[in-house]
Amino acid sequence: MTASYLCIGCPLGCRLEVDDDPGGDILEVRGFSCRKGKEFAAQEHVDPRRSVTTTVALLGADLCRLPVKTAATVPKALVRDVCRALRAVRVIAPVQAGQVVLHDVLGTGVDVVATRAVAAG
Template identity: 45%
Template structure:
């Protein structure tokens, strides 16, 4: 075995304790799962962990100073801090509507940064 990791599966409420093995050939095996989703989760976590990024972005001339945002699909976990650094530099102009794409294809991941609420313009 090259690598062994233990984790709790988050794909359903059961919370199976998984043991995930990566061998020299890159083959991943998972034990401790009660369903196939656990196998898929363990494999993904071992090879290329992914997360949905949720944060906020500054809004100019808005009723609120920030708008909550998220990625529209999971992105590589290893890029989260780079994404956060980039989003700290972004300012959007009010009004912002829920669902607006504020950043397209962030860091070449194919994921967009989408507003998760509406921020109206100051009156």
């Protein structure tokens, strides 16, 4: 079977194709322009994952929202759940960039971290 994907690794947007056998083992990946593209295709075929960026409530600063991201990718199916979990999070300024705002979100082993510093205001 051949499956097609569009690479989201960079703005090039390579059109990727993955052949697998009936057991699900990947036979060939085509259409990539870099190593990351090849890896993405294989990953997307068996276990699609995404990084999540969103904001969480921020207290004690001029800003009221703190931008955050997952420190690594999480399963694509969990993206909305990650955001839902973050709705309960409140962070108090000051915040450092990279500071963990939620450990091991939904048991994925991935932390959610601040993507900017905010001074107490």
